[in-house]
Amino acid sequence: MADKDLTEITIKLNDPDNQLIRLIDHISKASAPGHSFDVVVDPDMSEYKKDFFIDGDGSFYIKELKMNGKKVKFEDDKLIEYLERVQND
Secondary structure, eight states: OOGGGSOOOOOOOOOTTOHHHHHHHHHHHHTSTTOOEEEEESTTOTTTOEEEEEOTTTTOOOOOOEETTEEEEEETTEEEEEOOOOOOO
16 A cells, blocks of 8 residues: 555644553554454443444554654553654665
8 A cells, every 4th residue: 555545643632641652552563464353442431432443454554653753662661752764865
């Protein structure tokens, strides 16, 4: 799939503990081909409960994660940020 076929989402938020980026990273890793799963938001509150299905066997995948314009990576559940390398031809 070409990059032009991908969707980019931008979210601005206050999240000093990086909970959302950690959640998205976890979903990204868990949605590898061959692994599909349900995500349930607020399962104990019927007013807010909502189910989502992530189909790792289908076309769903997350190509990359960036935070503040930097690629992100997690090691031992800790966020590591780094800038993309710029290569001059």
